[in-house]
Amino acid sequence: MKKLHIVGNWKMTLNKEDSIALAEKIKTISKKDNLNIEVAPTSLYINDILKILKESDINVISQNFDFESLGSFTGGICLDQLIELGVSKSILGHSERRSKFNESDDQINSKLETVLKSQLDVIFCFDSYDQVPFDLIKNNLNDNSKIKLTLAYEPTWAIGTGKTASIDHIVEIHTKVKNTLTEYSLQNVPILYGGSVNPSNSRDILSSNNVDGVLVGGASTKFDQLLGIVNSI
Numbered sequence: 001m002k003k004l005h006i007v008g009n010w011k012m013t014l015n016k017e018d019s020i021a022l023a024e025k026i027k028t029i030s031k032k033d034n035l036n037i038e039v040a041p042t043s044l045y046i047n048d049i050l051k052i053l054k055e056s057d058i059n060v061i062s063q064n065f066d067f068e069s070l071g072s073f074t075g076g077i078c079l080d081q082l083i084e085l086g087v088s089k090s091i092l093g094h095s096e097r098r099s100k101f102n103e104s105d106d107q108i109n110s111k112l113e114t115v116l117k118s119q120l121d122v123i124f125c126f127d128s129y130d131q132v133p134f135d136l137i138k139n140n141l142n143d144n145s146k147i148k149l150t151l152a153y154e155p156t157w158a159i160g161t162g163k164t165a166s167i168d169h170i171v172e173i174h175t176k177v178k179n180t181l182t183e184y185s186l187q188n189v190p191i192l193y194g195g196s197v198n199p200s201n202s203r204d205i206l207s208s209n210n211v212d213g214v215l216v217g218g219a220s221t222k223f224d225q226l227l228g229i230v231n232s233i
């Protein structure tokens, strides 16, 4: 049975009280074999959520980072600070970072290079095959046996719209990416799908060829829906 990943991206949608209440509920979810569950709260509350989920089966990850080390970067968050808190993975290059915060492909790829060389794992989001920097990944992922990279295909038009990509489309893109990863001897890199995943479509998506998991936004902020996705496996 292949290992599956369910990653909840809470974005900036929950205040502190609601984030804590959700974490208190999801800490009761027990992990099934071959299932990895992660949530990415807003950075402001990440320490609170880490404490609540410390003894649980749910891993807490970051939504983003700016730099590698401490320095004069007002408003920034660095990898060293995340590591200090006990965070071991971050999302990178979400389409909202690209479109709403004007992060360019170059900036995101440079952050990818930084994180691949660090001790943090990363979930790199892309919305088209051409956005995956295969050469950069190959050149910076030195030890293929320790996979610290996950890719997440998230077509922008499917994010938060209720319009999920068809299974045929998801499989087509994932297979194209997986084939190229294989040419680079990176076939162990998992590929998640994200874009309006919910308990009604998650089973079909998660059982599709070359889909290793889902990156879930809206539905991951509602306990019943997150549980529904977990139980759809």
Ligand code: PGA
Binding pocket: 009, 154, 158, 159, 160, 161, 162, 194, 195, 196, 197, 215, 216, 217, 218, 219
């Ligand atoms: P959505 O968001 O599930 O609300 O479409 C997915 C994402 O942005 O990662």
